[in-house]
Amino acid sequence: MAAAAKEKNTTKKVITVQSKDDFDRIVAEAGNKHVLVEFFATWCGPCALIGPRLEEFAQEYADCLVIIKVDVDDNEDLAEEYDVSSMPSFLIIKNKIKLEQFVGSSGERVHSTLQKFCGKRDEKTATAAGASAGPSQKPNRMVSMIKVVSPSKANVMHSDKK
Amino acid sequence: MMLLKSLRSSGSFRSVLLLRFAGSVRNASKFDYDLVVLGGGSGGLACAKEAVEYGARVLCLDYVKPTPAGTKWGVGGTCVNVGCIPKKLMHQASLLGEAVHEAVAYGWNVNDRDIKPDWKKLVKVVQNHIKSVNWVTRVDLRDKKVEYVNSIGSFVNPHTIKYKTKQGELKQLTAQYVVIAVGGRPRYPPIKGAIELGITSDDIFSYEKEPGRTLVVGAGYVGLECACFLKGLGYDPTVMVRSIVLRGFDRQMSEFLAAMMTERGIHFLNTTIPMGVERTPEGKLLVQYRNTTTQTDGSDVFDTVLWAIGRKGLIEDLNLGAAGVQTYNDKVIVDHTEATSVPHIFAVGDIIYGRPELTPVAILSGRLLARRLFAGSTQLMDYTDVATTVFTPLEYSCVGMSEEMAIERLGADNIEVFHGYYKPTEFFIPQKSFRHCYLKAVAEVSGDQKILGLHYIGPVAGEVIQGFAAALKSGLTVKTLLNTVGIHPTTAEEFTRLSITKRSGVDPTPASCCS
Numbered sequence: 001m002a003a004a005a006k007e008k009n010t011t012k013k014v015i016t017v018q019s020k021d022d023f024d025r026i027v028a029e030a031g032n033k034h035v036l037v038e039f040f041a042t043w044c045g046p047c048a049l050i051g052p053r054l055e056e057f058a059q060e061y062a063d064c065l066v067i068i069k070v071d072v073d074d075n076e077d078l079a080e081e082y083d084v085s086s087m088p089s090f091l092i093i094k095n096k097i098k099l100e101q102f103v104g105s106s107g108e109r110v111h112s113t114l115q116k117f118c119g120k121r122d123e124k125t126a127t128a129a130g131a132s133a134g135p136s137q138k139p140n141r142m143v144s145m146i147k148v149v150s151p152s153k154a155n156v157m158h159s160d161k162k
Numbered sequence: 163m164m165l166l167k168s169l170r171s172s173g174s175f176r177s178v179l180l181l182r183f184a185g186s187v188r189n190a191s192k193f194d195y196d197l198v199v200l201g202g203g204s205g206g207l208a209c210a211k212e213a214v215e216y217g218a219r220v221l222c223l224d225y226v227k228p229t230p231a232g233t234k235w236g237v238g239g240t241c242v243n244v245g246c247i248p249k250k251l252m253h254q255a256s257l258l259g260e261a262v263h264e265a266v267a268y269g270w271n272v273n274d275r276d277i278k279p280d281w282k283k284l285v286k287v288v289q290n291h292i293k294s295v296n297w298v299t300r301v302d303l304r305d306k307k308v309e310y311v312n313s314i315g316s317f318v319n320p321h322t323i324k325y326k327t328k329q330g331e332l333k334q335l336t337a338q339y340v341v342i343a344v345g346g347r348p349r350y351p352p353i354k355g356a357i358e359l360g361i362t363s364d365d366i367f368s369y370e371k372e373p374g375r376t377l378v379v380g381a382g383y384v385g386l387e388c389a390c391f392l393k394g395l396g397y398d399p400t401v402m403v404r405s406i407v408l409r410g411f412d413r414q415m416s417e418f419l420a421a422m423m424t425e426r427g428i429h430f431l432n433t434t435i436p437m438g439v440e441r442t443p444e445g446k447l448l449v450q451y452r453n454t455t456t457q458t459d460g461s462d463v464f465d466t467v468l469w470a471i472g473r474k475g476l477i478e479d480l481n482l483g484a485a486g487v488q489t490y491n492d493k494v495i496v497d498h499t500e501a502t503s504v505p506h507i508f509a510v511g512d513i514i515y516g517r518p519e520l521t522p523v524a525i526l527s528g529r530l531l532a533r534r535l536f537a538g539s540t541q542l543m544d545y546t547d548v549a550t551t552v553f554t555p556l557e558y559s560c561v562g563m564s565e566e567m568a569i570e571r572l573g574a575d576n577i578e579v580f581h582g583y584y585k586p587t588e589f590f591i592p593q594k595s596f597r598h599c600y601l602k603a604v605a606e607v608s609g610d611q612k613i614l615g616l617h618y619i620g621p622v623a624g625e626v627i628q629g630f631a632a633a634l635k636s637g638l639t640v641k642t643l644l645n646t647v648g649i650h651p652t653t654a655e656e657f658t659r660l661s662i663t664k665r666s667g668v669d670p671t672p673a674s675c676c677s
Contacts, residue, residue: 041297043290072297085301 013058014038015068020077026068027096034065034099034117036110037091039079041072044087046105053107057114064118092117195221197535198323198337200315200480203239205511205524206343207299210308212532220308221335223315223325229364230350230357236296237303237310240345240512241521243292248367249387251288253553255279256394260555267592279395281372289368317485320504339535342480342487342494342502342509343528346473346519351379355439359447360467363388373397374465377449379436381407383552385470386419390554393428400429400462402436402451404471408552412564415600415617419558422598422619426555434460439467475513490515498542500531508535518548549631551624556598559623561631562615568604577614578607580640580660582670586621587651599653600670603640603660611640616657626654 017023027035038054040047058067072079072087082091082101090110092100100113115121197213199206202224210222226243228234235243263274303310313325317340324334348362361369363384374397378389381403389399401423408416424430433455442448442463450461475492488495488503493515500508508531511524526543533539549561568577581602589596604615616630630638640660648655662670 041293043293045290073293076300080304085305 012055013062013067014054015066017068017070017075017078020075020081023068023070023075023078026066027093030066030093032095035091035093036065036067036114037082037093038067038069039072039082039084039087039089039091040069041087047088050088050105050107050110053110057110060121061114061118065114192336193321193338194335195219195309195337197221197339197341197532198223198315198335199341199343200323201239201343201345201511201513202237202299202310203343203345203511203524204241204521205345205528206239206341207237207303207528208525209341209343209510209528209532211302211306212529213536214306214308216532216536218532218536221311221337222303222308223311223313223323225312225314227314229362231361231365233365233368235368236293236300237312238292238296238299242295242299244364244367246521247295248288248292249363249391250553251291252284252367252391252395253387253555255284256391257555259394259396264592264594277396281395282370284395285368285370292367314479316479316481317487318481320485320507338506340485340507341528341531342507342513343511343524344476344480345512346475346492348384348469349472349474350469351436351471353436353438355441355447356436356469359439359441360469362469366468369466372465373468375463376400376466376468377402377447377462377464378468378470380404380470380472381420382470382472383408385468386423387553388468388470389428390423390426393423393426394555400431400464402431402434404435404454405433411552411558412560412615412617413566414602415558415560415564415619418598418600418619419552419554419556422556423554425595425597431460473512473519475515477513499534500527500543517545518550520548520550523548547631547634549624549627551627553624556619556621557623558617558619559627560615560617561627562613562634563604564615564617565602565604568614572606572614576607578605578611578640579603579664580605580662581664582656582660582662582672584620584653584656584672586653588621601656601660602664603643603657605640609639610642613638613640613643618653618657620653622653626657629654630657 015026017026036057038047040051054067054069070078072084082089082098086103088105089101089103090113091098092113094117099117102109102113196218197210197220199210199220199222202222206222206224210220213220224237224239226234241247259277259279262272262277265272266274300310311325313327315323315325318324318334321336321338322334323337323340324332326332348364350356350360350362366373366388373392376389376392376397376399378385378392378399379402381401385401386407389401392399406413406416407420420430431451431453434451434453437450437452437459440448446463446465447467448461448463449467450459452459475494477489477492477494482489482494485507486504487507494502494509494513496502496509496514500510500514502509510528510531512519517523523545530539530541530543533541547562549559551557551559563571565579579602581600583596583600585596586599599620601616601618601620603613604617605611605613613634616627616634618626620626643658644660646658648658662668
């Protein structure tokens with residue numbers, strides 16, 4: 001509840017890529033985990049909107065994937081390599097292979113893509129969120145609280161899902 | 163050579179293909195690039211992107227030296243970054259501030275007392291838009307396979323360009339054709355404190371602090387437009403005019419525009435020149451100036467000083483001497499084909515001497531040049547009857563000759579000037595001043611009366627005049643104009659209702675509309 005919400009805020013999980021070398025290193029070190037790459041720009045409105053959700057996804061899907069952000073103005077070479085023309089653009093990479101690429105700031109699209117690769121998560125968001133945020137909080141597309149799943153539970157969930 | 167010439171004159175499709183193939187094979191071995199464009203602004207980019215359409219191998223070099231205040235920007239040139247685009251956005255912002263007050267008159271339940279702009283937010287959204295345009299420009303160049311380098315290119319010899327990479331490495335390349343499109347930058351006056359303490363249009367659109375009480379030195383369109391949007395945003399601008407406002411524009415319309423600005427509370431220091439700027443103990447700017455008519459000195463304190471005294475061409479870094487390109491003052495001399503004194507070196511845009519310094523002029527001339535170089539076109543740029551607009555709160559737009567130019571060229575007896583004041587319908591309810599809503603048509607006196615120039619002060623002047631520019635180019639006559647049915651209620655229709663001539667001496671103020 002309140003404690004869990006605080007726990008979420010301690011460490012930022014989304015990594016901002018500094019260079020192509022940095023990018024290659026992160027992709028290599030991801031091992032078997034998926035890498036969700038967001039190509040963004042500081043001047044891109046929709047990117048700013050989806051930013052917080054990415055942090056939530058990074059927490060929620062920490063066992064399955066790493067989320068990284070690439071500023072297209074600072075990393076033109078990467079943007080060119082992946083033929084990025086609009087932002088935000090997303091890639092899913094696993095074992096250095098690009099599995100998917102799409103454009104758009106729809107949180108739903110990102111979420112369903114993550115679910116496709118990482119499996120559904122148990123999202124009991126409404127109850128705990130409601131307690132801390134108050135009943136006046138409008139139900140909206142923003143996930144109000146992420147239940148942090150411990151690694152052991154995650155494995156159980158994976159094996160449950162055949 | 164002979165084979166190519168006969169192929170060209172035969173003109174058949176196959177021979178055009180053969181010609182192009184032969185041309186590229188011949189050039190591929192001799193030059194690194196078919197075309198190198200120096201400058202990635204309106205003219206340079208248009209030329210580069212058009213050239214690749216015809217198979218040319220193109221390199222575009224663009225670089226922005228930071229202003230003394232440290233401002234810099236991305237690819238796209240003056241228009242995108244520190245010209246037309248941010249100017250129009252800030253003009254719009256100031257008009258919207260006016261609109262809030264008008265809304266109250268129309269029954270909107272808004273609190274229009276003490277509305278204030280959020281300057282930082284305005285700058286942020288304007289800069290975000292500019293950056294998105296920089297990005298789209300970069301992607302466009304990438305998609306069209308125009309090679310782009312962010313560095314200053316300069317001549318080693320007529321066919322060789324050198325530049326330094328970001329890592330400091332010196333590179334050299336050869337080009338069959340070179341187009342100089344480096345544009346210009348604002349001038350600073352040669353007085354104490356000008357560079358250290360003043361800013362220019364290069365800085366204002368990303369200025370980190372609120373401009374506050376601003377002195378705009380210069381009464382060309384840049385100065386007037388800046389003063390007007392600053393006024394509309396609630397700041398307190400003063401315009402310092404060396405001699406006349408809007409040099410080169412129709413005198414009567416220019417004076418009307420200045421009167422409109424005065425009516426709106428913008429102060430003018432007429433026939434005055436700045437002598438020096440210094441910082442006060444409170445951190446403001448003390449400007450010393452001299453009125454050249456009364457020969458008296460004065461001074462005043464401002465938060466911001468903005469120089470808008472003219473622009474200089476950026477020939478200084480090009481090493482044009484090594485190429486043999488002739489210049490006049492700080493501009494490149496070209497002929498009617500945009501060729502410089504060196505046959506394979508051309509120039510487009512603000513850098514050329516004696517042409518209108520406007521984005522659409524640079525773009526069209528750049529495109530036509532590329533077609534002549536790589537697509538066998540012979541079409542030349544027509545620099546006459548170019549329409550333009552000054553984006554003050556009541557805007558001034560014109561196409562064709564000013565009244566004085568018509569008198570000078572044809573003689574006062576051979577021209578007829580139709581004119582009239584008008585009252586935009588929307589102005590009545592909020593009681594907006596229409597004192598300076600005025601338009602005129604300058605025409606030949608005889609026959610169907612070919613129209614030589616059209617001038618309009620009022621709302622959305624650019625939108626009003628654009629269509630008339632095409633009409634003028636097609637040979638619009640007073641007869642056709644007055645037989646054109648107007649669209650009602652608009653302000654543009656006033657052109658179709660012109661009936662009073664200056665010669666008649668009749669009062670050009672209408673009683674009311676619809677009659």
